[in-house]
Amino acid sequence: MNHRSEDAGAVEAGDVINKERTLLNLDGGSVIGLALSGGGIRSAAFNLGVLQALAAGKVMDKITYLSTVSGGGYIGSAYTWMKKALDKGEGFPFPLPSQLIVEKEPDARIKTKEKRLDWIRGHGHFLAPTAGMNIWAFIAALMRGMVVNLAVVLPIMFFLVSLLALPLDPTLDLFKPLVQSLNLQLESDAGIIPKAVYAHLTLGFGIGMLGMLMIFFILYGFVSQYNWPEGTRRFAQVAFGWFLWLTLATLIFGSLPLADQVMSNWVKTSSLSAFMGMVVSAVGWLTREEKQGGQTLQSAAIAIGLTVTCYIIFVCMYHYAHAWHNKNEIQNYIHLPLAVAVGLSLMANINRVSMHRFYRDRLREAFMPPEEIGSASCHSDIFSLSQLAVFDKEKQDKWVSVQKPYHILNTTLNTTNSTNPKWAGRGGENFIFSPLYCGSGATKYKETNKFADCKFSLATAMTISGAAVDPNNGVTRFGPLAFLMALLNVRLGYWCVNPKKESQILARFSGHSWPWWLVYMGREMLQAGLNEEQLHIHLSDGGQFENLGAYELIRRRCDLVIVGDSGADPDNTFDTLGNLVQKVRVDFGAEISIDTKPMFPKDEKTKICAQPYLVGTIHYEETKESKNKVGLLIYINTCLFDGLPECVLTYQRMHKEFPEQSTMDQFFDEPQFEAYRELGLRAGLRMLMDLHACLNPLPAPEFPSDADKPTQTASSMAETGSNGSKALPDWSKVNKNNAEVLKMFAGTELATRMQAIKNYFNG
Template sequence: MLDNMTAKLQGTTGSDLEAALTAERDFISKWRKEKDREDDLPLTGLSLSGGGIRSAVFCLGVIQALAKNGILRRFDYLSTVSGGGYIGSSLTWFSSTQNGCGVDADTLPYGIDDPAEAPPEKPASTPLLSYLRRHGSYLDRGDRFGLMRGAAVVARGLILNLLVIWLPLFTLVMVFVRAVHRYLTCEFLRYSLQSPFSQWVLHGSITPYFLSWIFSFSVISVFLLASIYYSVGSGLSAYFSSWSDLNPFLRYSARREFERLGASILLVLSVFLTLESIPFIASHLPTYLTLPFLGSFLTGAGSLLGIWSRLMPRGASTTRIPAWSGPIGAGLILYGLVILSYFLSSYLFHSEAILREVDNRGILKFLFYLFQSNAIFREPFLPVAIFGFSVCIAFFVGLIVDLNETTLHRFYRDSLMAAFMPDLDNRGFPLGESNLAADTGKLCEMCDRKGAPAGPYHLINTHLMISNLRKDTISERRLPIDEGILARWRLRGGVSFVFAPHYSGSDVTGWHRTAENPAFKHITLATAMAISGAAVNPGAADSGVGPQRNKVFGRLMKLLNIRLGYWLPNPRRAAHSRHAPVPNHFSPGLFSNSCGTGGSGRFLELTDGGHFENLGVYELLRREVCTIVACDATADPNLAFSDLQNLISRAEADFGVIFRFQTKPLLGPLMPTQRSGYFPADIPFAKTPFAVADIIYKSGATGTLYYIKPAIFDTLQLDILGFKGTFPAFPHDTTLNQFFDEARFEAYRKLGFACVERMLTVPQIRTTLSII
């Protein structure tokens, strides 16, 4: 069967999906030969879900149990997402680079460490497993300086963002405030007002009031324009609608254009109202210094509101959270920052020394005076000179600094690499903080050791963010792309993007040779792993749903440089050049959309694969894999199975794949029920930690999904049940907890091991998985 599928296709191109699938099947044929498996068996795959360190440790136990029973060696594909990619990439790394490491019981780099065995029969933990256990809190790297490193990276990225983005904007605000406060206001009143109050006015005492008048005049003007527009527009619309012989398309187009222009006017009106409110508030506060306190309060309140919306878990309980909490929080932060900027710029430009020179000389003469003399290098103009110099430096820095090196992505990548891909000595002991090999280990060299396959073919799932996607930006595919598919992709906010040793790409970019395309050939396994786990990023959210998708929220995260995502040179463009461009703060940073690109620009934004599909099964379905073992270790305290629902929905919409679970009621054995006489008391128990579903492909082919989910059941060991009694959130700790101690690490690892062992107690399942 596999021989027919691996037949070479004629006329394939570097961006062809068929060429990618052919290369994969050639690899699988060699891998099966390496493990003495028949070449005509149906395809098999193991998927490890997202979920941060929780998923990584649970899936570690799953891998150990599968290896112990001789099943891990029988998988053709290893498909990972986010946290599952931590341990999946670790397995690929050691299998590909270390002699004696593999996927069999006696070569697994972590050992088996069966929780059911007891000394003296039970062997000691391998050095690598002990190392992983000590580094469950990978973000702090196991020392007191770990979190300080992260804070330093955040501060560095924020400072660079402030230099490149905030300083120019702040300069514009100050120029605007100066012009309005001192030039427009005072010069207008100087020649217009002839009253005893003129001197009082010229000293700027009523500047906030007058600025409020200016904005009010603008707002009134916009209101008048809007009224005229709607009056005239409504009349014309009614008039033309009475023409029965008018082209229906023209009538529809005119109506849509009218709606679009109306929305634009409302947007401009909202901006004017927001700006007008600031001087109005300033003029009615008890003291002018109250303004910065108000800005600080709004910024802090918005931050707390945004954090609250982010911390609450997904599922049924989230219906109690207002859907607007995240966007409102982001809006309050931005509004508070605008108030603070207004106060600071007003304060700086009310310096008496500077204002005296401006009043005596005028704006133009004052600027000429600054640059003609050395006054700019003396007080009080020296800060202005330093400020201008800083802007020039910011422009230079923003142009040459790699954007991927200054965001949290680099810190996140290095932390994961240190925990899951340490260098080993000749005895197999990790060398502490040494990660030189993994830092340069290219993705295109993985799954292969000395010319022979070293493990299952690894698919690292990520999410390509897109907006304003057009049909002409999409590479040729086997299936036609209609407007319905494009609309579906735009609604989701992105598509699946895969990193793999031979070919990488997506439906939008096409598939390209990883070792040859300049966009991919320098990507390391560690980088791909970190991209797959980039959970926090502007404009992206789990399964495409969440506050991060809101544009206001996304733009705030972008301005504050809060992103784990990665800017990848567009492989379609890079294929025609020798070198890939380097992303900087201007391209794509400053001029990019906060919610991705249209797929045709110089750069593409990649984020956590869970933002598209969090189980890692989607790409296995594209390849019509017959037997799939899927580990769902996502946080699901309410057992809503949201990630499974998302997979089922997208699989049917995109591939025509249907799942039919074999149990009635559906997923019933996974649902916990209260039992008496069990330890711990008052804890519900599930019947089984797995479910089985038939897979029906559009082509008529069939397969089986073995779905494993963390659950508490009656045959678990006492220490696991005791941990559940002490920590009721187990086994669904929030993904925000990325700091696992040894006890929590072992509880999740042993649970993953036990779930597989429980599934294999079913004779039919054990027999089937033993011969795949």
């Protein structure tokens, strides 16, 4: 399936960006991007506050691109949906505190906005939002996916394992000495290996393969004196690797009867309890707290435990298959499960029987509500990404304009098995959904209105971008863990057609599993065929590649990039920021320079930081069109700082881990949601106040004589705050070109609203 020709309609990243610039009328103008990071519901709450701050400063209209990841995509999609579908592109869709409102709006519109905010705030526990759609509904959906998946996978796995239990002449007792050395009680009529022909053959074949491999290694030493061609050497190295993998797999499956007999005898002699006691003691020792190396030992213990669990599953399958063979009952029971498995694999949709569908429905209900809040009717379920673009009335395949800010939703294309070393090492590549194009650098890009039979909705893209729980990504790339997660259908990822492999006929089937269910599940369980060359590709949470959402903005060489980061970072490692710095340097030749010291707490007891934002520079790689281009990066983060209201400080005193609570917590009550939203609002307002101070320094005081007048540099002017105090030194990075971008961003509107912002912030 990976040898199909590429789709002629797929284009490169440069073509995509050029089309965006044309429709956004960006030629010669400054490009400003806003990135909303991952972090689940906490990111949605915090970045809602950031959006409100930018709207209060009347600068949201200056944003060119909106790039979102995971939880940032929740609130970003809510903004895009409400602005386009509910407000017809007019105004800011959420309410502002009354003190920040300069231009009055009709009471009806204010009430509508307040209802929207109440709705989202009330869905902080969006996975179980109401009495009916409660935690039991969530558990039932999880169990449903498990049952359907197991009904497809288990019968086939059981059938294959049962082949090892086919009857064999009982005189073969090849492994009797081995068992006697284990002091096991042997049954005189069966021998150590149960009566299974393929079990003996498989294990014997595996031992033979291992012996052959040793011989090959020795022979390789004899012929190493010859200088073989590079192609021959590479072929030999790859062949040795595959042969070793096949040998180990054969030995493992061939050992199932031996393991079954060992475990059965241990149960009979009560040795199993002693063995389990040893295992528990070993795991306890490995996971003990150590100042150095404790994390490695704990990871090793978990890895061993998961590996043993997978092996025991196969041993149990063999045990029951062997028991049924002895009673001649397996033929009576295997046919119906196999028929059900085949039927489900042909009929069921792999994307809809996993937790993806349940997750999508809950996210859509929470963040893409109908115009009449609470109404059961809502077309957000079918609202396509391509509806954010305006087409020519006569030529529907020609774009006229696109909604601004241009929304990019980031996901991760799984490239675990890619032949490209960089993509294979990373395990993923950034894959975008946007109004004009969908795709990645690895798969090329396809027009959104022609991609996957035009079925991709904003809700689906938002859900894929937040599909954090999924096999073969990040920490779940460990084989046994990925196997168990896929087996139990604990997965939020999405299978879709490859943009560079798509054809119009195949696209009609891309939303359905037919006929590749078992292929999909096999790839996820066995970590095989997960790359950019397959007809169908696997997508998951964009944060598994880059969690800030700024990657695509830097690809587009934005003059100003604003990042709202709400990922959990209790140890102040700034790992997501470091990941962005590394990836854009490698991929785009862009160097980010930023100092994180101001965000370290001044007092560990109070956790108060000097500022909630950082200012850095982005030195872009030179091109023919642009030389020595330097952009600005404004990085807003969840941290405590002076000027926070009592409601936030009270919540922090009651919950000491705030604002670094785990992103695993996806059940926010109203106080928790409001604490993060207000934190984001205050952080954004603080940034705007300092920006205004940078652009509008106080007039120099009059002095009796020039001798008394101190020398003032451009840097010191930038540091002078509007309240007479020193503004933050980060703004000294602003050069002449950057200052012009910031002036365009702030415009005259920010100055007219500054007094209201200061009153609210200091009130």
